[in-house]
Amino acid sequence: MSRIPSRRTVLRGLAVSGAAVIGFDPATRSWAATTSESGTTLAGIPQLDGTLVTDASSLAAAADDYGHIVHHRPLAVLRPGSVRDVVAMVRFCNEHCLPVAPRGQGHSPFGQAQVQGGLVIETATLAEIGPLGPDSTTVTVGAGAKWSDVAKATTAHGLTPPVFTDYLELSVGGTLSVGGLGGQAHRHGAQVDNVTELRVVTGAGQLVRCSPSRRPDLFHAVLAGLGQCGIIVEATLRLVRAPATVRHYHLTYDDLATFLDDQRILAQEGRFDCVEGQVHADADGAFRVYALDAVAYGPPVGPAPDDTALLSGLRHDPATVQYEDRPYYDFLNRLAPWVAAAKETGVWTYAHPWLNLMLPGTSAATVSARVLNALTPADLGPMGVILFYPLRRDRLTTPLLRTSDEAVSYLFDVLSAAPPDDTAAVDRLLASNRAAYEATAEAGGTHYPVGSIPFTPADWRTHFGPAWPALESAKRTYDPQGILVPGQGVF
Known part of the structure; x- marks a missing residue:
C-alpha cells in the first residue's frame, strides 16, 4: 500500500529537471x-x-569511479542526512528489488560501488567522529569519515588507529569492506582486524549492532565482505599510542629475491613499525630497481631509533641508505604531494586498470618477476606505482580477508594508468591482470579485491575458499533479495 508523501518529503526528495519526484x-x-x-x-x-x-x-558521477573503466548508471543517488535514511531507503529498495551500493570516496577502479538501474548511497555525509580522550582505547566513527580526519582527531590526543592505507582520503566504510592493508599490517593485521564493533544496515533494511560476541556471523560477513550482507554505517576502531615523530629509511636493492627476503625478515622480526617497498624502472626501462621503505616510530611508542641495530643484517646497497625524521601525521599523509600532482597533471582522470595480488611467500619472486619482466614503462603509465607489502598470516584474523596459507605473503600492486580513451591499452592490461591472477592462484595465492581483474562467481567461490559457506549463508540471511552491491559480481 502506497502512502501520500509529506510536503517535507517532496521538498527534500528527488529532483528531475526542477520537478520533485513523488514516487516510484x-x-x-x-x-x-x-x-x-x-x-x-x-x-x-x-x-x-x-x-x-x-x-x-x-x-553520471555515480556511474563512474577512480578506474574510469566501468560505467553503470543508477536510477537515483541518496545523500543521507542520518542512518535512518539508509534504513528507510534500503527497506524501500528491498521491497521493490532495486539493487543498492554504498559509495564512499568513489576510489574503486572497476565498478565495485556502481549499480545499474538501482540506488547508490553516498556515505560521505555519515562522517561523525565520536568523542576522544587521552585514555581512549577505541573511537566510534561514521562510515563516511575519511581516514585522514580520523588520524587528525586521534593524534590530537596522542592516539592513532594502528593500520593505515597509504592513501588517507578513503572512507572508513570503504576500506573495512575490502580489508584495509598498509605497511603496518605485518605487526597489527589489517584495518578489519582492529574493529571492535559495527553498526550495519542489512539488505533487508534492519539496523543491527554486531561484534565478535554479538551477531558474530554478521560481523564476520561484513568485514572484508565486499558489502554483500550489509552496509557499514558506523565502526568502532581500536586505538594505540601515536608517536610524535618517525624515522623513515629508504634502502635500495638490485635483486628481487633479496629485496623480498629482507622484507620477510623485517616482517617476522618486527623491528620496524611499517615495512613496504616499491619497484622502479632502470635506465633501460626494465623494472629491476627495488626500494625498501622501513619506518621506526619514536617516543612515546618506542625509543629513539638506533640505525645500526635496525639495519643490521640487511643486504641492501649501504651506499644508497637514506633516512629522514618527520612528524607522524606527515608520514601518514606522505602521498598528499603525489595526489596533488596527479590531479594537476590530469593523471587522476586516467583509467586505472589496477592489479592487486596476494602472493605466497615462497613463490612471490617467481610470480612477480613474470609480471615485472613483461611490464614496460608505457604499460605502467604516467605516475604509475609498483608496490610490495609483507604480510604475516598470524596477524590476519578476519575470515573473509583471503591470502595464501603460508606464514608470510606479499601484497603485490601494479597501479597502472592509461588514457581513458585508449580502450585497446585498457583491455590489454585487463587481460594481463587476469593472466597474472591465474598464475598467482595456481601458486596458492589470491587477489586483494580492490583492483581490476575480471572475475566470475566461480572465481569468487575459489577466492573465499573455506570461508565461502559462511558468506553464502549470511547472504541468504541478511540480504535475502540479493540487492546489495551487485558491482562486485560475487553472487
Missing part, C-alpha cells in the same frame, strides 16, 4: 514526478532527513 513506478521501474506519468499506483518515497537525487550530473 514499479511497473516501469522509474521515478515519477506527477501521478499522470503512470497509470499505476506509485510507491511513495520514504520521508528523509537528507536528499535523494536523479539529476544527470549526480547519476
Whole structure:
C-alpha cells in the first residue's frame, strides 16, 4: 500500500529537471514526478532527513569511479542526512528489488560501488567522529569519515588507529569492506582486524549492532565482505599510542629475491613499525630497481631509533641508505604531494586498470618477476606505482580477508594508468591482470579485491575458499533479495 508523501518529503526528495519526484513506478521501474506519468499506483518515497537525487550530473558521477573503466548508471543517488535514511531507503529498495551500493570516496577502479538501474548511497555525509580522550582505547566513527580526519582527531590526543592505507582520503566504510592493508599490517593485521564493533544496515533494511560476541556471523560477513550482507554505517576502531615523530629509511636493492627476503625478515622480526617497498624502472626501462621503505616510530611508542641495530643484517646497497625524521601525521599523509600532482597533471582522470595480488611467500619472486619482466614503462603509465607489502598470516584474523596459507605473503600492486580513451591499452592490461591472477592462484595465492581483474562467481567461490559457506549463508540471511552491491559480481 502506497502512502501520500509529506510536503517535507517532496521538498527534500528527488529532483528531475526542477520537478520533485513523488514516487516510484514499479511497473516501469522509474521515478515519477506527477501521478499522470503512470497509470499505476506509485510507491511513495520514504520521508528523509537528507536528499535523494536523479539529476544527470549526480547519476553520471555515480556511474563512474577512480578506474574510469566501468560505467553503470543508477536510477537515483541518496545523500543521507542520518542512518535512518539508509534504513528507510534500503527497506524501500528491498521491497521493490532495486539493487543498492554504498559509495564512499568513489576510489574503486572497476565498478565495485556502481549499480545499474538501482540506488547508490553516498556515505560521505555519515562522517561523525565520536568523542576522544587521552585514555581512549577505541573511537566510534561514521562510515563516511575519511581516514585522514580520523588520524587528525586521534593524534590530537596522542592516539592513532594502528593500520593505515597509504592513501588517507578513503572512507572508513570503504576500506573495512575490502580489508584495509598498509605497511603496518605485518605487526597489527589489517584495518578489519582492529574493529571492535559495527553498526550495519542489512539488505533487508534492519539496523543491527554486531561484534565478535554479538551477531558474530554478521560481523564476520561484513568485514572484508565486499558489502554483500550489509552496509557499514558506523565502526568502532581500536586505538594505540601515536608517536610524535618517525624515522623513515629508504634502502635500495638490485635483486628481487633479496629485496623480498629482507622484507620477510623485517616482517617476522618486527623491528620496524611499517615495512613496504616499491619497484622502479632502470635506465633501460626494465623494472629491476627495488626500494625498501622501513619506518621506526619514536617516543612515546618506542625509543629513539638506533640505525645500526635496525639495519643490521640487511643486504641492501649501504651506499644508497637514506633516512629522514618527520612528524607522524606527515608520514601518514606522505602521498598528499603525489595526489596533488596527479590531479594537476590530469593523471587522476586516467583509467586505472589496477592489479592487486596476494602472493605466497615462497613463490612471490617467481610470480612477480613474470609480471615485472613483461611490464614496460608505457604499460605502467604516467605516475604509475609498483608496490610490495609483507604480510604475516598470524596477524590476519578476519575470515573473509583471503591470502595464501603460508606464514608470510606479499601484497603485490601494479597501479597502472592509461588514457581513458585508449580502450585497446585498457583491455590489454585487463587481460594481463587476469593472466597474472591465474598464475598467482595456481601458486596458492589470491587477489586483494580492490583492483581490476575480471572475475566470475566461480572465481569468487575459489577466492573465499573455506570461508565461502559462511558468506553464502549470511547472504541468504541478511540480504535475502540479493540487492546489495551487485558491482562486485560475487553472487
